[in-house]
Amino acid sequence: MTTLLSADDVRRAIARIAHEIVERDRDPSRIALVGIRSRGDVLAQRLHAAIQANEGVDLPLGALDITLYRDDLTRIGHAPVVRTTEIAFSVDDRILVLVDDVLFTGRTIRAAMDALVDYGRPRAIRLAVLVDRGHRELPIRADHVGKNVPTQLGDDVRVHLVEVDGRDEVELVRAAVPA
Amino acid sequence: MIGQAWTRRHVLATDDWSRAEIEMVLEQTDVMLPVLTDPNRTVRRTPALRGRTVVLFFAEASTRTRVSFELAAKALSADVVNVTTAGSSVEKGESLFDTVRTLEALGGEILVMRHAASGAAQFVADRVTSAVINAGDGWHAHPTQGLLDAFTLRTQLGDLAGKRIVILGDVLHSRVARSDIHTLVPLGARITLSGPPTLVPVAWRCGQLPEGVVYEPDADRALAGADAVIALRLQRERQESGLLPSLREYARAWGLSEERVALMRQGAPVLHPGPMNEGIEIAASVAHGSRSLIERQVTNGVAVRMAVLWLLASSPVTA
Structure with a gap:
């Protein structure tokens, strides 16, 4: 097991991404943050707080559960528990920043974009992730990345966040047999 | 309940359900309801059951339950086939068993059925591979x-x-x-x-x-x-x-x-x-x-049926 990001690294990455998100658009009032459950929503809350502290703006913040939009429901063999989606604002004409912990195959992001457009027509959807571990299966890329990490397909990237897991750390668990 | 798996293949009556199973359906209903009612949502459906077929077989008069199941199935993007006894082969004397076997052979993965005879849903569930949802059987259960x-x-x-x-x-x-x-x-x-x-x-x-x-x-x-x-x-x-x-x-x-x-x-x-x-x-x-x-019951009814369809359609036996 290797530590990819320490608690300090996580803190710095979030601080940097918070600046990047605002820098990208001259008018931050059009931006809204949407975190993908169950750790992207926590990261989105932290980005929200950081942007509020830096810029004094209170951006709309939402949480998205993508279970009903997954493409592997017939494969996983059990009914996954659906959690609530909370988007208490109109997404029309907003710049939505999707937030997730790990970007891997891109399938979660595909599902998240399908879910978002069921709420309206955003001006743009951007993507912020804490870790990009490669191995994309769909033409999707992130706009803001905490850390790029080369991995084997069978490796496990584990993100721990204080709010859920009691500590901030990102670990890499190598596959027993490289895929 | 989070993390606990749904294991039932049919929904016939709740008399042998655990409290945890009831709670699970109610929790999932809570999540399904905003798909129908959230004012910030412009598309009132999700693709969860895309490509799956739900057969509504109503051998007894019904408007709201049948429409409720139909709206629920459609809100999850399932294909819906409606069969009523009037105008079907049942009028030609086909038995209940033969009718549902035929519906199953035609690709129905989830069979929602209403019948005037108590125990009809159980009878069918014992004899088919589809998931069966009892939408009312005689005096027995709904x-x-x-x-x-x-x-x-x-x-x-x-x-x-x-x-x-x-x-x-x-x-x-x-x-x-x-x-x-x-x-x-x-x-x-x-x-x-x-x-x-x-x-x-x-x-x-x-x-x-x-x-x-x-x-x-x-x-x-x-x-x-x-x-x-x-x-x-x-x-x-x-x-x-x-x-x-x-x-x-x-x-x-x-x-x-x-x-x-x-x-x-x-x-x-x-x-x-x-x-x-x-x-x-x-x-x-x-x-x-x-x-x-009473009106709230009607809206909630669609959400409950979405939850039940979701749990059955994605459980291991039918998936």
């Missing part, structure tokens, strides 16, 4: 109605532990009453049945009642201080002669009037599974009054 009543009551009353709920009217012929009992009692509610002795099962009026249930023939005494009431439809199509002196007398003794509603705890809600005989078991002013949750 599990999604019990679940939607529980969901509706919880949104209004919060935790049902210790709450006293009156089920008023034609209990004898009511699968709704049975399913309500088997859903509300496990959630901690206490049930008071009230209605004419001729419209309550013999064993129940003789004191052999299910746990958590009492029978009080006097409607006023039953309602005094209650937390909610579920008025039942007087099932005129199932009445044998001699059970009732007259509809007028029935309405006077057990009809839910404004005066009777006022006997309950302040603000106690009124439910009715529909369709209503207004002026018989419920006064029009009560049915459409401020305490009535």
Whole structure:
């Protein structure tokens, strides 16, 4: 097991991404943050707080559960528990920043974009992730990345966040047999 | 409940369900409801059951339950096939078993069925590989109605532990009453049945009642201080002669009037599974009054059925 990001690294990455998100658009009032459950929503809350502290703006913040939009429901063999989606604002004409912990195959992001457009027509959807571990299966890329990490397909990237897991750390668990 | 897996293949009756299973359906209903009602959502459906086929086989009259299941299946993007007995091969004498086997052979993965015979859904479930949802079988059960009543009551009353709920009217012929009992009692509610002795099962009026249930023939005494009431439809199509002196007398003794509603705890809600005989078991002013949750039941019914379809369609046996 290797530590990819320490608690300090996580803190710095979030601080940097918070600046990047605002820098990208001259008018931050059009931006809204949407975190993908169950750790992207926590990261989105932290980005929200950081942007509020830096810029004094209170951006709309939402949480998205993508279970009903997954493409592997017939494969996983059990009914996954659906959690609530909370988007208490109109997404029309907003710049939505999707937030997730790990970007891997891109399938979660595909599902998240399908879910978002069921709420309206955003001006743009951007993507912020804490870790990009490669191995994309769909033409999707992130706009803001905490850390790029080369991995084997069978490796496990584990993100721990204080709010859920009691500590901030990102670990890499190598596959027993490289895929 | 988060993380616990759903293991049932059919939804036939809730009388053998654990509290955890009931809670799981109610939790998933809570998540499905915004798909139908969230004002910020422009598309009122999700692709969860895309490519799956739901067959609605209704061998008994129904509008709201059938439409409710159809809307639920469509809100999850399933393909829906409607079969009614009128105009089907059932009229040519085809047996129930042959009919459902044919529907299954045509690709129905989930079979939602209503039938006038108690036990019909169980009979079919024992003989097919599809998942079967009982949408009402005779006097026996109507599990999604019990679940939607529980969901509706919880949104209004919060935790049902210790709450006293009156089920008023034609209990004898009511699968709704049975399913309500088997859903509300496990959630901690206490049930008071009230209605004419001729419209309550013999064993129940003789004191052999299910746990958590009492029978009080006097409607006023039953309602005094209650937390909610579920008025039942007087099932005129199932009445044998001699059970009732007259509809007028029935309405006077057990009809839910404004005066009777006022006997309950302040603000106690009124439910009715529909369709209503207004002026018989419920006064029009009560049915459409401020305490009535009857329209809410209809919306919640779609969400409950989405939850049930979702759990069955993505469970291992049918997936």
